[in-house]
Amino acid sequence: MGYAFTQSDVVFLRNRYGQKALAAVESRALDASSMVADVTEVKTRYAPRDGALVETVLCRRRGRAKLRAAQDMLFTQDALQQATASVVAAHRAAEIAKRFPGAVVADVTCSIGAEVIELAAEQGISGVIGSDLDRVRLSMAQHNVAVTGGSATLLVADALTPTSTADVVLADPARRSGSGRVFRLDQLTPPLLDVLTTYAGRPLAVKCAPGLDYRMLRDRFGFAGQVQITSLDGSVREACLWTERDDEPTQRATVLRTRPDGSVHVLEVSDAEPEDIPVGEVGEWIIDPDGAIVRAGLVRHHGHRHGLWQLDPQIAYLTGDSVPEGERGFRVLEVTGVAERELRKRLAALDCGSLEILVRGLDVDPDRLRKRLKPKGSRSLALILTRVGRKGVGFLCEPGVRRP
Template identity: 75%
Template structure:
């Protein structure tokens, strides 16, 4: 659960003395080997706020990989874990601003305010409101939203009790309980279906875990909005449910990548794209589509766009004569069976000593297989294990390479 912050902790951390204490703690290693010594030092100087100081510095370090100003923000451990990565939140904020210029946006589960910071950065959005039941997180949100400008308007309110006439609602139901992560729709806080019902008829964006069973949400509960799966730098970050998308695609995959200069580029695939593709034997390359495309069920749409085809109609691996720009492809050396003995023999013939293993459609544990293969060579290779029809097939490949650019 991490350290339990109090309102007094937050008041201290926001003060000049608190800022000085955080600066001192940030200079410490705070590693497993140094923690006892470092905490004793901080306790001697800053008790009884040493726990809040240590936890804040550790949360800032964890958040640095996903939030643009993490080094100045206030967090709880749970808030860091659930906070939306800044590029994903910024992409959503840009979309809301473009669709609803001049809108007031209300984040009804604002927590520590990370989403609100990106909304407030959009000039076309005229106002941002945040609400939450947790007083301490609201105090953190007041600090965080004030880092780039005036603090946002904040309310103590239940997400299921509408408290504003905002033009657009944003919600992010909690996905953790005292027992850890939760996965059922009715276990979220607040329950997802209650959020959808409460704001029925209003433009609404609900952030959910990327593993959301959106087909069940449609089939059993009648959700007829758009589902957007978003990835950043190869990792699927979230599913977002949009209710103001009448006449638009029902499924959308947004793929984002961070460029060396820090900018973020993106492309999208939707179920409005054509999906008729041919078939055939393996081509020169095998491509493993981005996870957002796979989870959105848009593999065939993506394949059609780039002249690729599937190795098997039920498997997400694609193949073709080239790799789409910005994507990672594996050049095929040969195909063989999946028995350990045959794999060991073929890999030895290539002098393989380092092996990347990708698996789809077969019950194979890559780590266990790698140990069984007992590789001793000097060459790095990749192997793609999959099913074609009812037959298991292994494709021995050169290491994966990413082509320049982005689609």
Template identity: 75%
Template sequence: MGYAFTDDDVTFLRSRHGAKALDIVAALPLDKQTMLSDIAQVRSRYPGHDAALIETALCRRRGRAKLRAAEEMLFTDDALQQATATAVAAHRAAEIAGRYPGAVVHDITCSIGAELMELGARQGIAGVIGSDLDRVRVAMAAYNTAAVGHRATLLLADALTPTSTADVVLADPARRTGSGRVFRLDQLTPPLLELLTTYAGRPQAVKCAPGLDYRLLRERFGFSGQVQVVSLDGAVREACLWTERAGEPTQRATVLRTADDGTVDAYEVTDADGDSSAPGEIGEWIVDPDGAVVRAGLVRNYAARHGLWQLDPQIAYLTGAAVPAGERGFRVLEVTGTGERELRKVLAARDCGRLEILVRGIDVDPDRLRKRLKLKGSQALTLVLTRIGRKGVGIVCDEGRRF
């Protein structure tokens, strides 16, 4: 859970004295070997503020990979875990600015302001409002937005009590309670359906867990907007529900990838892209589509775009004569069964010593299987275990590469 910050902690950290203290604490190792002595040093130098300083320094370190301005921010451990990654927030801000030019945007569950920082930096957005029920997080959001030069209007307010007439409403219902993560739509805080109803008539972007059962949302609760599943660098981050999207695709996958120079490339697949032909024989390459494409139910649409086809209509692995640019492909070397004795023999004949195992459609634990295969060779290979119809199939491939 991390340290529970107080209003006094935030007031101190926002002060000139607190900023200087943070610089000093940030220079300490704060690792397993030195933590006890580091804590003692900070406690003697900044009594009463030692826990807040150490927690902030550690959060900033953990946040570097996720938030562009982490080294300048204040946050709790929980808030850091829940914060939207900079690349995802920036992509959404750009979409809002392009779709609703001159809009005022209100993030009604703003937490420590990760979304506000990107909205405020985006040209075309006229104003930014943030509100939350947590007084400490609102104070942190005010500091964070100011730290990067983008001020926002901050309010202490319940998300289900409209406090502005903003043009666009952004929300991120909490997916955790005191007893752990929740999965049902009515267990979110605030409840998803109440949220959508409260702001009906205004464009909304509501962030949800990537495992959201959007079919249930549509069939049982009548949601008619767009579901956008977003991934960043291969990890599926969220499903965003967009209202006010009449006449547009109902399903969208957005794939974000960070380039070597730090820029973020993106591509999208929608249910308006067309469908693929029937599944076919194993081709020259195996392609495992990005998780956003799979979660959004757009594997066949992605396949149609790139001239690929499925091995089985219920399995997300694709095959074909070429690999789409930017994707990782595995050249097929041999097709075999899934029995351990047969796999051991085939892999030994290919001098396999390092093996990546990809599994879909059959019940296999890759780590346990790898140990039981007792590989001793020098070659790196990939084993794709899946089923075609009711038959389990092993597809031995090279170690794969990104094109």
């Protein structure tokens, strides 16, 4: 759970003495080889604030890949883990502005303010309110919004007690407890169904874990809104529930990829698109669709858009003669069986040394199989193992490439 920050810790970290102390601690390596000596020195100089200083510096370093202003922000370890990545939060803020121009948005579980920062930076949003019951995190949010140049009203409030007439409500129920990560809908804080009930009839977006069983949410609890699955740079980050759907699709996948220049490529796939695609023999390429597309159940829709087809109607691989923009494809060299003896023979014939193994539809552990195959050549290859009908099939391919 990390260091337990107090209000006085946050006050110290925000004043000029705390800022100077943070700069001094930041100059230290704080790595495995120097941690004991560094922590001892920090404790000697800054006790009783040493724990807050070290934890803040470590959180800032961990957060740089996730949050655009991490170097100047304040966190708790748990808050950083749950915070929405800046790219994802900025995309949501832009979408809210597009759906509800000039809206006032209330983040009713604002924590350390990661979403509030991006909402405040979106010009199409006229006002931002952030609230939380955790006063320490709320104080951190005040600092974080200020250092990023934003403006928001922040207050102490229970997410299940509406305190504003904001046009749009945003919620992110906590998925961690004192005993670790939780998975049941009623174990979230606040419980998901309570959030949906509290704000029934109002535009609401609820960020949830990407593994959310949205089918059960629809079938058992009658959720009729849109489920949006979002990935960032190949990693599925979240499921977002939108209650205001109107004529929009019920399922949507949003694939975000950061380019080398810092811009973001956005791919959207929804169930409003056709999904009729053929099933046939392997083409020049096998495409492994982004996890958001798979998780949202939109593989066929994605395939239809790009003129691809499936090897098997129940398997999420696509195949075709080209690779869609932003997707990862494997150029097929040859088709094999899945018996280890045959695989070992073909890998040796192709001089395979480094081997990536992808599996869908078969009970195979890629790491264990790689150890048993023992490739010893000089060439890098990929092995895709899957099921076509009732038969296991292997495809030996060139290493995966992603179309820019």
